[in-house]
Amino acid sequence: MSAVSPLPPAVLVEPLEQGNSPWRDAWLRLQKNRLAVFGLWTLVTISLLCIVGPWLMHFGYEEQNLDLGAAAPSGTHWLGTDTLGRDLLVRLLYGGRISLAVGLAATLVALTIGVTYGAVAGFFGGKLDAVMMRAVDIMYSLPFAIFVILLMVFFGRNIVLLFVAIGAVEWLTMARIVRGQVMAIKKMEFIEAARSLGFGRRRIIFRHILPNVLGPIIVYTTLTIPGVMLLEAFLSFLGLGVQPPMSSWGVLIKDGAEKMEEFPWLLIFPGAIFSLALFSLNFLGDGLRDALDVRSSKD
Amino acid sequence: MLRFITSRFLQSLLALFLVVTATFFMVRFVPGGPFTAEKAVTPEILRNLEAHYGLNKPLWRQYLDYLGSLARGDLGPSFKYPNRTVNEILGDKLPVSAELGAESLAVALILGIGLGTIAAIKRNTWMDYVASGFGMTGISIPTFVVGPLLVLALAIHAGWFNASGWYTPADRVLPCLVLGLAYAAPISRLTRGGLLEILHQDFIRTARAKGASEFRVVTRHALRGGLLPVVSFLGPATAGILTGSFVIETIFQVPGVGREFVNSAFNRDYTLVLGTVILYAALIMALNLAVDVAQAWMNPKVRLE
């Protein structure tokens, strides 16, 4: 952190204008960050295990052994069984599919809708911003449980609805954060410069402004994901989301929390894989942030 | 400035009206009503109940009646707690949630901004790893796990506190701690991220080059811009924390308004749903306004339009 050199502000110029693509540079930098690489590989491994793992197991997620009940980890059941005698490992792997899908969906929604919405409102400001932000205020205020129940009344129970319900709320704070950052940045000299060069607004927003607010975007995305995975458990409560005997990480952790004194493994293993995934995600996020940050690349 | 605030107030009033209208009709289209229970109510009784509460009038009439009483500041009687008005319920419970929220927010801000700043300044050193580790741990362990764990350790095994309730000053400690930690974690991550953006900008480099101490650089120059994302996050988060947390209020049986947000919807307590929604909407709008003003102050280039 000692050497200070007057680097220009980050302007991600088009690949053609420069020999080396900034994305390629970022990728190279990312590969040097050991924590980020660890995070990336862990996430890939967990996802693969959740997708492929269940086919390799001896037990079904619904297969019960009532006489066995909740049993501690053993040679047969590596992570133990739940109170109905179902194999926890299999249930964790199946549950991971749901939770990872929900996390991914929420990220996509937050990134596409939230970032675009916030950037547009922040960039244009004025009346458009006022209308767009009051709309966000309204969305924040509507009662979520009622909204979800209504969705089910009108469209029936449906896995797509799960993503709609989560998507509907998850982009709001992202939009506000991006708007705040964009408003701060759009008056900076290099943006004025881009303007005076006659670049279009779309180009200025996506090429010049957004790369400079990527840090908060990445950090907030990593913050959103655990929230939505737990939100999914609440939606299951309302009757949306996974239906028993299928499960998800959120539901497993919730169940485990109630039995932590009697059957600690029911909390420890789901909690551990959940935390592992989130730590990896944060490592990856921090790494990405650093890698995309041209100014600090030499630290 | 005054013009800006007046204009925002009028906009918010319009938004509030839209929220009230949407909510009023949404709750009515949800299956089940205030009198739906495990034991079915006979049609005659249901008719009499609806007549008693004025639910037999046409919906548009009920809506106008509601707007009329709302204009007088009357939120109507609750359906679930039929001998209390929504005004009384909010009046009883909001101060409790607000107290819990304010104390938790203090914990969250001190811990979160402190740790986030340390992590940013000492980036990629062990101090950063410890501080970031705290943030990540806090994010990945939900409150419904932390809460019961703390109760087991400090209330049941150590015997220092009651497991739940809101009777003595000591009863405040555990819920504030758990709620505070839950918010400290994201705040520390956002602070770190926001500061890292700023610490490499020219004016910081200039300040450093002029020989300002690191402490001065951070507190005088960097935090102002670096906290922008935190401030954006704090608008909705403060509204959420002041109006109570369903999970915390359930785990510690705090008689706050947070549980009413969820329970009123489950109880189809039409008037209480509207009351809580109005409360939350007003807070959200006020706080988002405060955030915009704060951000303008933090970054003089942002102009309030």
Add this chain to the structure above:
Amino acid sequence: MILGRALWGATLLCAAVSEAGCSRRETNVVAGNRDQILHQSTGAEPNTLDPQTIQTNADFNLIVALGEGLAAHDPHDLHPVPGVAERWDTSADGLTWTFHLRADARWSNGDPVTAQDFLFSYQRILSPALAAQYNYMFYAVRGARDFNEGRLRDFAATGFAAPDPHTLVLTLEHPLPYLAQLAAHWSWFPVHPPTIRKFGRADERDTAWIRPGNHVGNGPFALAAWSAGQEIVVRKNPRYWDAARVRLAEIHFHFIDDVEVEERAFRTGQLHVTYEVPVGKIATYQRESPELLHLDPYFGTYYFGCNLARPPLNDVRVRRALSLALDRRALCANVVRGGQQPATGFVPPGVPGYASPVATVGTDPDEARRLLAEAGFPGGKNFPPVELTFNTNQNHRAIAEAAQEMWRRELGIAVTITNQESKVFFENLHHQHYTLARWGWIADFLDPVAFLETSVSTAGYNQSGYANPEFDRILAVSQRTADPAGRFRVLRDAEALLVRDQPMIPVYFYTRPTLRAPAVRGWWPNALDFHPYKYVWLEN
């Protein structure tokens, strides 16, 4: 690591609130044992304290502290004992009941409790405008139903009469051997007419009369405080006629609407009595402190209700097959685990003198497969999709998951299970928008008819759509049978019909699991979970 961090933080915070926390304090239970203050959890906060508009059994315990009917319950076996009435007699035909009120019965403000007060109260609960849900508890009295449904305007023309201030005479439509039991039920409690009138019309719901300061009752305790979301406090009522027997000074009813939280509060000595016990903790208590755990019998049955209008459950063979494939013993022992008994029929044990039918619902997978094949689904082939719904709840979910797996394993059929938000679920149930649904029945009084009458074709709670003229006829015969033993024989035939047709598939008979501090005395297990507080005291 999180624990270490928290401990450290808490230590700092403790310094700040030094005297209030942190040392081993005197708990509610210790202080309560010394001062005769009982701390009990009521589950959720009650909606109201008006005995005439109350909706759930859960609130009974509160109501019974504040009021008393003509009769009361014996705390051991629930037989009716004198309440406000010191005795009662019945005419030979069983149609006229005369209650003789005690002269020393007083309201908590000192007014005498009179027969006119009872007339006022019964007119109030039967007024259509009050919309009281327990109105049917009075329908055996002549004209009560007509008055309640607006066909009779003049209450004086009904079978309620008060020839003098201390005599109440009821004339019935048909004999009702268990009327004294009803007279002990909270819906039969009197309300104080001047107080009711002071805060609204006589037949007005939800007025301010039930608030502390306004409330007047005739029970062993009087309302002292009600803090929203926290607790209701009642204090001994010195004007109660039997005050000499009342040993508790106060009862604090804490509202704790989460069963896990309640158990933790019990462990830190905040509660003498919990409302429930988390299922997962039952085995732990059985092992480590069995003296605290009580699995009392409870007069209720858990069912899977069938919608008889929808195939394939309109076929009795399918219903019987589903029923026979259930391993109820495993469900009770390994899933619900609260000492519940596998259901053998519809009426739980506990009614003195009533014997359930010989033929019972049972477990016989071979017979189940045979019936299913006979119904056209051999080995589960071509079995249409059937959905079992329940309102979101851990225990319902576990039971549904276990049953689903039993049906899959034994019958080869795929039943899907779906949880619904409570009000959505009940709305669907009451409108018969379901195929197979979890439900249960917990009786308000100790008589088989409390269960059987819900399956009469016209009954409001008949959600399966069961309509069997033979069944209706038998229940009508039971109403005309004055001889208790003969009546029970008739009712047994009715239950046998239900066992044959199984419009609902009985799963288990309920228990009432609670945690209770050893200092709580005078609290006896009984089938209705009624524990009159005048018999309760605290002693180490």
